[in-house]
Amino acid sequence: xxxxxxxxxALTRRVEQLEDERAIQKVLNTYGLSxxxxxxxxxxxxxxxxxxxxxxxxFFNGREDAKRIVTGEGHQAILPNCAHVxxxxxxxxxxxxxxxxxxxxxxxxxxxxxxxxxQAYIRWELVKRxxxxxxxxRYSRTTGKVESQALLNAAL
Amino acid sequence: xxxxxxxxxALTRRVEQLEDERAIQKVLNTYGLSxxxxxxxxxxxxxxxxxxxxxxxxFFNGREDAKRIVTGEGHQAILPNCAHVxxxxxxxxxxxxxxxxxxxxxxxxxxxxxxxxxQAYIRWELVKRxxxxxxxxRYSRTTGKVESQALLNAAL
Amino acid sequence: xxxxxxxxxALTRRVEQLEDERAIQKVLNTYGLSxxxxxxxxxxxxxxxxxxxxxxxxFFNGREDAKRIVTGEGHQAILPNCAHVxxxxxxxxxxxxxxxxxxxxxxxxxxxxxxxxxQAYIRWELVKRxxxxxxxxRYSRTTGKVESQALLNAAL
Numbered sequence: 001x002x003x004x005x006x007x008x009x010a011l012t013r014r015v016e017q018l019e020d021e022r023a024i025q026k027v028l029n030t031y032g033l034s035x036x037x038x039x040x041x042x043x044x045x046x047x048x049x050x051x052x053x054x055x056x057x058x059f060f061n062g063r064e065d066a067k068r069i070v071t072g073e074g075h076q077a078i079l080p081n082c083a084h085v086x087x088x089x090x091x092x093x094x095x096x097x098x099x100x101x102x103x104x105x106x107x108x109x110x111x112x113x114x115x116x117x118x119q120a121y122i123r124w125e126l127v128k129r130x131x132x133x134x135x136x137x138r139y140s141r142t143t144g145k146v147e148s149q150a151l152l153n154a155a156l
Numbered sequence: 157x158x159x160x161x162x163x164x165x166a167l168t169r170r171v172e173q174l175e176d177e178r179a180i181q182k183v184l185n186t187y188g189l190s191x192x193x194x195x196x197x198x199x200x201x202x203x204x205x206x207x208x209x210x211x212x213x214x215f216f217n218g219r220e221d222a223k224r225i226v227t228g229e230g231h232q233a234i235l236p237n238c239a240h241v242x243x244x245x246x247x248x249x250x251x252x253x254x255x256x257x258x259x260x261x262x263x264x265x266x267x268x269x270x271x272x273x274x275q276a277y278i279r280w281e282l283v284k285r286x287x288x289x290x291x292x293x294r295y296s297r298t299t300g301k302v303e304s305q306a307l308l309n310a311a312l
Numbered sequence: 313x314x315x316x317x318x319x320x321x322a323l324t325r326r327v328e329q330l331e332d333e334r335a336i337q338k339v340l341n342t343y344g345l346s347x348x349x350x351x352x353x354x355x356x357x358x359x360x361x362x363x364x365x366x367x368x369x370x371f372f373n374g375r376e377d378a379k380r381i382v383t384g385e386g387h388q389a390i391l392p393n394c395a396h397v398x399x400x401x402x403x404x405x406x407x408x409x410x411x412x413x414x415x416x417x418x419x420x421x422x423x424x425x426x427x428x429x430x431q432a433y434i435r436w437e438l439v440k441r442x443x444x445x446x447x448x449x450r451y452s453r454t455t456g457k458v459e460s461q462a463l464l465n466a467a468l
Contacts, residue, residue: 004160004316004317004320005160007320007324008160008163008164008167008320011167011320011323011324011327012163012167014327014331015167015170015171015174015327018174018327018330018331018334019170019174021334022174022177025244026246026247028244029243029244029245029246029258030246030311030312032244032258032259033246033257033258033308033311033312034308034312036277036299036305036308037305037308037309037312038305039308039309039312042309042312079302079305080299080300080301080302080304080305081299081300082299083259083261083275083277083299085244085259085261086244087243087244087341087399088244088337088340088341088344088397088398088399088400089341090338090341090342090345091338101345102341102344102345103344103395103397105395105397105419107261107272107275107299109275109299109300113271113272114271114272114274114275114299115272115425115426116419116425116426116427118426119395119419119421119426121348121395143348143392143393143394143395143419143421143426144392144393144421145392146391146392148392149348149349149350149391149392152345152346152348152349152351153349153351153354155342155345156342156345156346156349156351156354160316161316164316164319164320164323167323168319168323171323171326171327171330174330175326175330178330178333181400182402182403184400185400185401185402185414186402186467186468188400188414188415189402189413189414189464189467189468190464190468192433192455192461192464193461193464193465193468194461195464195465195468198465198468235458235461236455236456236457236458236460236461237455237456238455239415239417239431239433239455241400241415241417242400243399243400244400263417263428263431263455265431265455265456269427269428270427270428270430270431270455271428
């Protein structure tokens with residue numbers, strides 16, 4: 001039978017896992033806010049310095065480059081009409097690494113009507129560095145292609 | 157080194173924060189259900205007695221007045237065809253206060269087709285009173301206006 | 313005043329509840345992934361052996377039968393164009409039982425445009441067996457009918 005010190009230490013580790021998952025969820029939920037807010041600095045802080053982003057084969061390498069997601073022509077054209085509604089995500093934790101797999105649905109208002117501008121399956125790979133969860137890799141695969149299902153199956 | 161009593165007390169406070177966030181999430185998730193259920197009483201209980209609701213400059217003051225969100229003509233006209241899909245929300249806790257910022261997407265079925273009736277950025281300010289989290293203030297800003305981005309930036 | 317052993321035991325039960333809710337959320341979030349991934353085996357594992365599924369009066373009985381949700385003609389016709397965006401859900405825990413009530417929004421891409429193919433209120437009844445949360449009953453009621461509101465009111 002473990003003594004009370006050991007019991008408390010084990011419980012502490014379980015609480016840390018719950019806190020980690022909450023922190024990851026907040027990073028993912030904040031992503032949409034930052035791009036819809038036209039705030040590349042806030043968005044950049046969600047990514048690791050050495051992040052790699054692959055959106056249907058369009059690549060962004062590193063945090064500075066990632067900010068182009070917000071500052072680029074494509075995104076600027078849908079501001080302020082867009083809503084990047086992310087999730088839900090199935091999250092798997094493994095120490096200081098985590099994977100979150102789910103959906104990205106981007107709504108855009110055009111001529112007074114809101115429609116769906118883009119929808120994709122999305123996989124986020126996160127790492128905890130300096131006590132903060134950051135996105136290291138992001139893969140986004142638009143719906144409508146059989147090969148996109150592999151991204152989902154990797155989480156099952 | 158803290159003694160075991162102190163360690164357990166600190167861990168208890170961390171668990172309380174996780175429970176608080178879960179409770180807040182439940183309030184926000186229940187909001188949609190209550191309005192789609194045509195249930196102004198259940199919806200009213202989510203708001204504080206002295207709540208202030210500002211939906212694109214249309215105001216509701218206090219819990220009784222808030223019930224008009226459900227009983228009003230506009231909402232009654234979309235029942236039972238609506239789905240108030242709320243979130244996701246980035247939540248920040250500060251003791252007995254909390255802020256949740258995210259999305260409100262309202263779908264309505266019309267002539268057999270489901271479309272998006274309204275989409276907005278939304279900010280909930282909650283307070284814990286008598287052991288229960290309640291909405292004290294709610295701001296909703298429709299997408300499509302540059303000034304709506306301020307609501308999002310306040311959370312970044 | 314409780315002694316430290318009792319305090320730690322009570323705290324452990326609270327952490328277990330948070331872990332239970334996280335596990336339930338993961339089951340529900342994984343459901344969408346498994347059907348969009350065309351993966352009936354992964355989907356089947358989310359359901360209990362003796363599950364009952366009632367989708368607007370169309371019934372599936374037991375795990376094997378449930379797999380037809382994926383393998384059936386209707387679902388195969390919308391692959392790989394679909395995104396089963398589930399939630400949010402208001403979750404109520406009661407020991408080894410739980411109820412999650414919320415939304416199912418199914419998007420389908422057709423001729424390059426993503427629209428809403430089906431939207432419903434949904435109630436999941438889950439049970440924890442062998443340390444794993446599984447779906448025992450699922451009720452899905454399409455929006456657009458007054459009687460569908462009863463599903464939501466049962467959660468309020």
